[in-house]
Amino acid sequence: MGEIRLTERDYTLFRELERWRVCLGRHIRVLAGFAGQRACDRRLHALIASGFLTRKKILYGVPGIYSNTYQAKLAAGLPAKTEKIRVEQIAHDIAVLDTAIQLQSKLGFPWEDVTTEKQLHMQDGFGNRRHRPDFMYAQNGESTCVEVSKCFQSGLQRAFYIFDEISSYASPSLIDLINKSRSANITSILATQSLSDFEFSYNEAFKEQVIENCNNYIVLRQNSSKNAEQWASVLGTRNSMDVTYQIQQQSRMTNVTGLGSARRVREFLYHPDDIKSLQVGKAFYLSKDSAFHCKLAVNKPI
Numbered sequence: 499m500g501e502i503r504l505t506e507r508d509y510t511l512f513r514e515l516e517r518w519r520v521c522l523g524r525h526i527r528v529l530a531g532f533a534g535q536r537a538c539d540r541r542l543h544a545l546i547a548s549g550f551l552t553r554k555k556i557l558y559g560v561p562g563i564y565s566n567t568y569q570a571k572l573a574a575g576l577p578a579k580t581e582k583i584r585v586e587q588i589a590h591d592i593a594v595l596d597t598a599i600q601l602q603s604k605l606g607f608p609w610e611d612v613t614t615e616k617q618l619h620m621q622d623g624f625g626n627r628r629h630r631p632d633f634m635y636a637q638n639g640e641s642t643c644v645e646v647s648k649c650f651q652s653g654l655q656r657a658f659y660i661f662d663e664i665s666s667y668a669s670p671s672l673i674d675l676i677n678k679s680r681s682a683n684i685t686s687i688l689a690t691q692s693l694s695d696f697e698f699s700y701n702e703a704f705k706e707q708v709i710e711n712c713n714n715y716i717v718l719r720q721n722s723s724k725n726a727e728q729w730a731s732v733l734g735t736r737n738s739m740d741v742t743y744q745i746q747q748q749s750r751m752t753n754v755t756g757l758g759s760a761r762r763v764r765e766f767l768y769h770p771d772d773i774k775s776l777q778v779g780k781a782f783y784l785s786k787d788s789a790f791h792c793k794l795a796v797n798k799p800i
Contacts, residue, residue, distance in 0.1 A: 501548065502544055502545065502547075502548040502550070504550075504573060507530050507531060507532075507541075508541075508545065508550070509573070509574050510529070510530050510531070511526060511529070511530040511545075512550070512566055512570045512571070512573070512574040512576065513574060513576070514526070514529040514530065514609075515551075515564060515565065515566050515570075516566060516571070516574075516576050516577075517614045517616055517617050518591075518594075518595055518614055518616070519581070519583070519584075519587070519591040519594075519614075519615075519616055520563055520583065520587075520588055520591035520592055520595065521563065521564050521595065522560075522561050522562075522563065522564070522592065522595075523535065523538060523539060523542060523561060523562075523564070525595050525596075525599065526538055526542065526564060528599050528602075529599075529609065542564065545570075549567055549569050550566070550567055550569055550570040550573070551564055551565065551566065551567060551570060552564070552565050552567055553565075556583060556585060556588065557585060557588050557589075559787075560588060560589075560592070563583065563588075565580070565583075581616070589683070590646065593646050594615075594632045594633065594646045596678065597632075597644065597646050598612060598633055598635075598644070601635070601644070602635075605635075605637060607635050607636065607637045611635055611636040611637065612633055612634070612635045613633065613634045613635075614632075614633045615630045615631065615632050615633060618630040618631070618634070631643035631644055631645050632644055632645055632646050656683050656684070656685060657683065657684045657685070658684070658685045658686075658687060659679070659684060659685070659686050659687065660687045660689065661686060661687065661688050661689065662689045663689065663690060663691075664688050664689065664690055664708075665690050665691075665695035665696055665698070665699040665700070666699065668696060668699045668700040668704055669700070670704075673704070673707050673708070673711060676688075676711055677711060688708065688712065692720060692722060692725045693705055693709075693725050693728050693729070694722060694724070694725055696708060709732055713785065713786040713787050714783075714784065714785045714786065714787060715729075715732065715733065715782075715783070715784045716781050716782075716783050716794075716796070717729045717733065717768075717773060717781055717782045717783075717784075718776060718780070718781045718796070719773065719774065719775070719776035719777070719778070719780075720773050720774060721774065723770065723774070726770035726771075726773040726774045727770045729768075729770075729773055729782075730766045730767075730768060730769060730770045730773060731766075732784075733766070733767050733768050733782060733784050733791065734766075734767050734784070734791075735764040735765060735766055735767060736764070736765060736767055737762060737763075737764065738762070738763050738764065738765040739760055739761070739762060739763070740760070740761050740762075740763045741758065741759070741760045742758050742759045742760075743757075743758040744756075744757040744758055767782075767784070767791055768782045768791075768793075779795055779796050779797070780793065780794070780795060780796070781793070781794055781795075781796050782794075
C-alpha cells in the first residue's frame with residue numbers, strides 16, 4: 499500500500515462520497531473540483547492504491563462506484579458506519595446526483611448549501627424514518643426541495659429511440675440527451691449516411707463525441723476511403739502474425755530457401771477495403787458491451 503499526502507481536495511472528495519449514496523468518477527470530477535476527468539481518474543487511482551478508496555462494479559452496465567474506506571473516514575473525521583448500497587436504487591441515485599450537478603451548473607449555488615437525503619435522514623435520527631426529498635439547496639435565502647422521478651429506477655421497461663439522419667439536427671444538446679437517457683433505461687439508436695455528414699453539419703469534435711458515446715455499431719458500405727478507414731479504426735484491431743518467406747529464382751524454377759521471418763502485428767478486424775466492398779444489405783456489427791463482432795445481413799421489413 500503506497501503512501502500519499504492528502505490535500506484539501508481529497509478531504510472534500512471524502513466528504514462528498516459520504517453524503518451521496520452513489521458516486522461515479524464523472525460525479526467526483528465535479529464535486530471535488532478537478533479540471534478534467536483524466537486528472538480526476540489519476541488521483542482516484544492513487545487514493546485507491548493508498549487504501550483510502552474502493553471502486554466496485556456492482557451492477558452490469560454501470561461504471562464502478564467509489565466508496566470511502568475506514569482509513570479515509572478516520573482521516574476526514576467521518577462516521578465509521580458504512581451504509582449498504584441498494585442495488586435496486588443505483589440507477590435512481592445516479593440520476594439524483596446527475597440532476598444536482600445540472601442544477602448547480604445552471605443556478606450556481608455552492609455545494610456547501612446542498613443537503614442530501616442521506617444527511618436529512620441522519621438529522622432525523624435513528625427510528626424516525628420519514629420521507630425526505632432527494633436533496634435540498636439554499637439560494638437567496640430560500641430553500642428548494644428536489645425530487646427526481648422514480649421512473650429512473652432500473653425496473654423501468656427499456657425504451658428505444660431512433661434518431662434518423664441525425665446530422666440534420668446535430669447539436670451538443672443531442673449528445674447530452676443521449677448521455678442522460680441511459681439513466682432512464684433508454685437506448686438511443688443513431689443513424690447517418692456517413693461520418694463526413696457530422697463534420698459537414700457541425701464539426702469534427704461532434705463526430706468524435708458521437709463515436710465516443712456509442713457502444714454498438716452497424717456499419718454498411720462506405721464509398722469514401724476516408725470514412726472506410728475511420729470505421730475500420732472504430733471497429734478495432736486484433737493480434738496477428740506476419741510471416742514472410744525467402745525464395746530463390748534459378749532459371750525458370752522458384753524455390754523456397756527455408757529462411758523467413760515472423761513478427762506479431764495488429765490488423766483490422768474489418769479492413770477498409772472490406773467495408774468499401776460490402777454488398778447491399780450486408781454490414782459489419784460490433785458490440786463493445788458484449789465483446790462480439792460479426793458480418794451480418796440487414797433484412798428490409800416487408
